Amino acid sequence: MTDTRPAIRVSEIFGPTIQGEGVLIGLPTVFIRTGGCDYRCSWCDSLHAVDNQFRHEWKMMPVDAVWQSVVALSGARPVMVSLSGGNPAIQPFGGLIERGHAEGYRFALETQASVAKDWFAELDVLVLSPKPPSSEMRTDWVAFEACIEAAREKPQVVLKLVIFDESDYAFAKDAAARFPSLPVYLQPGNHTPPRRGEEDAAVDLAGIMRRMEWLIEKVTQDRWFEARVLPQLHVLLWGNKRAV
Ligand SMILES: C[S@@+](CC[C@H](N)C(=O)[O-])C[C@H]1O[C@@H](n2cnc3c(N)ncnc32)[C@H](O)[C@@H]1O
């Protein structure tokens, strides 16, 4: 008999590690990184899950197999599961979330908010990360709002913005003003992300830290006291290494 249950296109499943970014920073987390993205940000740090050149590494996995991997990595102890990518919103995650919740696991989704799904309403945390001008992508705010609407009441919804320069900062302020009820997390961009999957490409940590200091100065001078400024903790610890 053919298996008609939905399969998930997986680039990698890894952890537990700590969540390195945003509202859940520091929390032990297992990551499911899906393959494929409707964007291609100029500075994407996960091209191995975006670029078709890496398609041969991606696997269509039945929900059961994905879940077995998460359970094995977590030693069957409930943990936060982060759905990332690529754009994980284009994968059929409803069944996996239902299954995980039944066993006490929690789920966060990282997305650029270009595609909304009904199953967003089952998440625990929804991280919306609209892309600023330096990414060379354009945010469709109608699609973005559809993501917030799809979440309905249950998940905690937050904004996470990557900042490289003044125009990214202006974009972040505009995004925050559009959605004043959403908590805001700002992170300095990594201008030396891995290229062509070269994970040992050196990271310019000093440069990232200078950008972070500049960002803190902007936020404090503007009296933007609701914004939180955080580094990508995993990048500080492990540079461009994959699956950490
Ligand atoms: C690789 S993306 C995958 C999820 C989804 N496609 C998104 O962009 O939200 C995960 C997070 O990494 C951030 N990110 C990607 N490249 C980055 C870089 N070079 N510096 C800082 N953050 C980056 C994204 O903005 C996003 O918040």
Ligand SMILES: Nc1nc2[nH]cc(C(=O)O)c2c(=O)[nH]1
């Ligand atoms: N430790 C760790 N934290 C992360 N937060 C967001 C990540 C991502 O690539 O989505 C990520 C990642 O790849 N590793």
Ligand code: SF4
């Ligand atoms: S939306 Fe996310 S995964 Fe897609 S290219 Fe941009 S940063 Fe990379």
Ligand SMILES: [Mg+2]
């Ligand atoms: Mg990342």
